[in-house]
Amino acid sequence: MSLSELKLPDYREQSPAVAARFERIRQRQVILSVRNLKKSFGANGSTHVVFDKVSLDIHRREFICVVGASGCGKSTLARIVAGLDEATGGEILLETEVSRIECRGESATGVALADGREISADIILSNADPHRTFLHLLPPSLVPEKLRDRARRIKMNGTGFKINFAISELPDFTALPGRNVGPQHTGGVMITPSLDYMERAWDEAKYGRPSSRPFTHFIIQSATDPSLAPSGHHTISLWGHHFPYRLAAGDLDAERERLAERMTDLIGEYAPNFRGSVLARQVWLPQDIERRYGMTGGQIFHGDLMPDQVLWGRPFIGSGGHHTPVAGVYLCGAGSHPGGDVNGAPGYNAAMAVLADLGQQRGDRVAATSD
Numbered sequence: 001m002s003l004s005e006l007k008l009p010d011y012r013e014q015s016p017a018v019a020a021r022f023e024r025i026r027q028r029q030v031i032l033s034v035r036n037l038k039k040s041f042g043a044n045g046s047t048h049v050v051f052d053k054v055s056l057d058i059h060r061r062e063f064i065c066v067v068g069a070s071g072c073g074k075s076t077l078a079r080i081v082a083g084l085d086e087a088t089g090g091e092i093l094l095e096t097e098v099s100r101i102e103c104r105g106e107s108a109t110g111v112a113l114a115d116g117r118e119i120s121a122d123i124i125l126s127n128a129d130p131h132r133t134f135l136h137l138l139p140p141s142l143v144p145e146k147l148r149d150r151a152r153r154i155k156m157n158g159t160g161f162k163i164n165f166a167i168s169e170l171p172d173f174t175a176l177p178g179r180n181v182g183p184q185h186t187g188g189v190m191i192t193p194s195l196d197y198m199e200r201a202w203d204e205a206k207y208g209r210p211s212s213r214p215f216t217h218f219i220i221q222s223a224t225d226p227s228l229a230p231s232g233h234h235t236i237s238l239w240g241h242h243f244p245y246r247l248a249a250g251d252l253d254a255e256r257e258r259l260a261e262r263m264t265d266l267i268g269e270y271a272p273n274f275r276g277s278v279l280a281r282q283v284w285l286p287q288d289i290e291r292r293y294g295m296t297g298g299q300i301f302h303g304d305l306m307p308d309q310v311l312w313g314r315p316f317i318g319s320g321g322h323h324t325p326v327a328g329v330y331l332c333g334a335g336s337h338p339g340g341d342v343n344g345a346p347g348y349n350a351a352m353a354v355l356a357d358l359g360q361q362r363g364d365r366v367a368a369t370s371d
């Protein structure tokens with residue numbers, strides 16, 4: 001059988017079990033939408049259980065979570081949790097900026113919000129990147145100059161960019177032709193022909209020039225979930241490398257447009273109908289990601305994942321891992337071990353560090369509250 005004969009059926013036709021599972025998800029209508037600023041979901045009339053086999057058991061008023069004016073990754077998850085607060089307690093403040101962490105002596109006493117309010121807390125977990133936490137949120141007098149200097153030097157050189165496309169028909173790839181949904185549309189598509197190609201893409205960026213032939217991967221979400229686009233139309237989410245955070249020359253807006261053109265041409269080399277299908281494009285450069293998500297340097301992992309910035313070197317050597325120089329303040333985001341992506345591990349580790357400092361272990365709390 002040749003590759004072109006391969007046809008992956010619509011998921012609803014794969015098996016009754018798969019179809020039933022997708023239907024269950026669809027009925028629950030977990031929709032996180034509009035630039036991550038709104039949450040909208042229901043789960044069979046209840047806002048308590050939003051995913052299969054996942055229920056969150058949070059005790060009333062046990063936490064306050066402050067989420068800034070942006071959000072992706074786990075902060076999107078925070079928005080899901082936000083929908084649970086009536087049923088389970090706790091408090092989540094959305095679109096709310098923390099301007100500083102308040103302390104007495106060398107211990108945290110709470111946070112001051114940009115709108116003037118203050119919240120008392122003796123344990124604070126900061127999900128802001130370590131650059132912001134060490135240099136902007138913690139009181140300068142409590143962070144030794146040596147640590148402030150190291151925080152300033154954390155390598156945060158975002159060079160990844162994001163483009164969302166709205167398209168009127170599926171890419172018709174020359175390697176596997178077809179404009180109906182097929183296996184070439186439902187997996188990830190990578191344009192990374194060789195190591196030399198990748199090396200050249202980085203080479204330009206390291207001198208401050210946007211890569212002229214970036215390497216990239218993209219997914220066509222609507223090929224798997226048709227509800228994401230109007231009938232017959234599709235969405236593409238593309239991630240590419242490299243666009244330097246600091247441009248050697250040129251204007252950001254002009255470069256943004258040039259990049260979108262180059263990426264449209266690049267995909268067109270593999271799917272000639274692509275350019276003609278593009279209805280709209282949305283381009284986020286590292287500078288846009290920084291503005292939009294509060295990620296310093298547009299670095300999506302809150303710090304480059306380089307050998308000197310992982311394990312005990314994360315966020316920087318001598319920083320104390322999840323601890324900070326202020327008692328009661330912890331780092332719980334991607335800038336701490338083991339780093340970025342939506343994996344939850346830094347938060348888990350930070351929670352374990354807090355429990356250890358409180359002389360408790362995982363499970364102690366549950367035992368105490370279930371009495």
Ligand SMILES: Cc1cc2nc3c(=O)[nH]c(=O)nc-3n(C[C@H](O)[C@H](O)[C@H](O)COP(=O)(O)OP(=O)(O)OC[C@H]3O[C@@H](n4cnc5c(N)ncnc54)[C@H](O)[C@@H]3O)c2cc1C
Nearest residue numbers: 068070071072073074075097098128300333334340341342
């Ligand atoms: C466009 C894009 C695409 C990505 N794609 C993927 C992917 O496909 N797969 C993957 O695994 N990872 C992906 N990532 C990376 C992933 O999203 C991050 O590594 C992850 O979100 C980090 O999680 P976090 O909770 O530590 O930080 P974040 O998700 O950055 O959350 C930090 C939160 O802190 C808030 N904040 C900052 N300062 C303050 C303040 N002073 N007061 C109040 N709030 C504040 C911010 O607003 C933000 O909401 C992507 C990132 C981006 C930007």
